[in-house]
Amino acid sequence: MTSPYAKELEVAQLAVQRAALLTKRVFHEKAKGTVSKDDKSPVTVGDFGAQALIISALQANFPADEIVAEEESAQLRADPSLRDQIWEHVRSTRLDDAASEEAVLGGAVKDAEAMLDLIGQGNSQGGARGRIWAIDPIDGTKGFLRGGQYAVCLALMVDGDVKVGVLGCPNLPVNDSAALTADIGANQTDDEGRGVIFSAVIGQGATSRPLGSGALAKGQKISMKPITDLSSASFCESVEAGHSNQSESAQIAQKLGITKPSVRMDSQAKYGSIARGAGDIYLRLPTSKTYQEKIWDHAAGDLIVREAGGQVTDTTGSRLDFSVGRTLASNRGVIAAPAAIHSQVIKVVQEVLGQK
Numbered sequence: 160m161t162s163p164y165a166k167e168l169e170v171a172q173l174a175v176q177r178a179a180l181l182t183k184r185v186f187h188e189k190a191k192g193t194v195s196k197d198d199k200s201p202v203t204v205g206d207f208g209a210q211a212l213i214i215s216a217l218q219a220n221f222p223a224d225e226i227v228a229e230e231e232s233a234q235l236r237a238d239p240s241l242r243d244q245i246w247e248h249v250r251s252t253r254l255d256d257a258a259s260e261e262a263v264l265g266g267a268v269k270d271a272e273a274m275l276d277l278i279g280q281g282n283s284q285g286g287a288r289g290r291i292w293a294i295d296p297i298d299g300t301k302g303f304l305r306g307g308q309y310a311v312c313l314a315l316m317v318d319g320d321v322k323v324g325v326l327g328c329p330n331l332p333v334n335d336s337a338a339l340t341a342d343i344g345a346n347q348t349d350d351e352g353r354g355v356i357f358s359a360v361i362g363q364g365a366t367s368r369p370l371g372s373g374a375l376a377k378g379q380k381i382s383m384k385p386i387t388d389l390s391s392a393s394f395c396e397s398v399e400a401g402h403s404n405q406s407e408s409a410q411i412a413q414k415l416g417i418t419k420p421s422v423r424m425d426s427q428a429k430y431g432s433i434a435r436g437a438g439d440i441y442l443r444l445p446t447s448k449t450y451q452e453k454i455w456d457h458a459a460g461d462l463i464v465r466e467a468g469g470q471v472t473d474t475t476g477s478r479l480d481f482s483v484g485r486t487l488a489s490n491r492g493v494i495a496a497p498a499a500i501h502s503q504v505i506k507v508v509q510e511v512l513g514q515k
């Protein structure tokens with residue numbers, strides 16, 4: 160008997176692999192290693208192109224499923240030159256493994272018009288019913304631009320619960336036991352030894368495998384680092400101070416007795432990194448009263464960390480609720496940590512945030 164969600168997992172992994180390949184090609188071609196911080200076009204081309212390829216794979220396999228995706232196609236219909244740039248990449252990005260391309264992903268997108276139609280399919284409002292995929296084609300756009308961490312993210316929710324999660328992280332080390340260095344957030348685009356796919360299926364654990372460009376390599380089980388002594392733990396947090404309150408996280412670290420400096424990186428690469436024990440705790444502390452986290456920024460990472468032995472909640476200790484629409488409207492912030500220490504971390508988070 161095949162395991163539950165085996166087909167969804169295979170399609171999701173290959174779709175993420177192919178989309179990640181597109182983003183890498185866009186980065187190398189446009190940037191030649193030196194993208195100006197203000198040049199947004201590689202992000203736009205990579206974002207739309209990756210989204211089109213992922214939706215194409217989903218529609219070929221699961222035509223009845225709904226899709227929540229970050230990008231909308233209206234902007235492209237009004238900009239033929241941008242559309243053509245994106246189409247050039249969508250047309251020409253292929254996995255080396257032809258069998259996966261045709262048999263699993265459904266082959267090439269027909270033409271630029273078909274591509275625009277695909278991009279426009281990501282407009283589901285989400286919710287608590289049915290099968291809904293969440294896509295973030297380039298999560299961590301700033302990281303992508305600076306050659307640092309970003310992730311191609313795909314998750315399947317069924318009746319509001321995440322069942323399958325896949326993260327493609329082109330600029331993380333392949334090696335699960337490689338230590339996170341302080342420069343992990345930038346200049347990691349030398350392909351040697353980099354590029355990893357994290358995956359999880361509910362109840363089946365979490366795995367990592369090299370991203371590559373051919374047939375998928377066999378996955379290895381990953382798990383969070385067992386931690387008993389918090390003083391040896393490390394935090395992962397956002398690069399952008401506007402996305403997570405870094406001074407509060409420093410206070411939390413101090414109260415927990417953590418002495419190592421936080422590792423800052425963009426995107427859901429943070430979830431993948433703690434899930435394989437390269438870091439321990441992911442803190443995302445709200446910086447505004449109004450910002451609502453987007454489901455595509457968290458769905459895959461949430462499942463991968465939980466399946467690797469972690470707990471993921473918001474700052475009040477409630478599980479992330481993916482059933483209320485395109486945002487996590489009923490949650491505030493994110494705290495992900497190994498199950499054994501999660502409640503200790505939440506207690507200190509609440510002391511510092513004054514939510515006791």
Ligand SMILES: Nc1ncnc2c1ncn2[C@@H]1O[C@H](COP(=O)(O)OS(=O)(=O)O)[C@@H](OP(=O)(O)O)[C@H]1O
Nearest residue numbers: 297298299300397398399401402424425426450456
């Ligand atoms: N104000 C605010 N607060 C919290 N989060 C925000 C906020 N604004 C944006 N975003 C979302 O953060 C996504 C990137 O998160 P990261 O953890 O990678 O942050 S960062 O890249 O280090 O800045 C980023 O995802 P991408 O847009 O896909 O890059 C945004 O969806």
Ligand SMILES: [Mg+2]
Nearest residue numbers: 295298299456
């Ligand atoms: Mg994002």
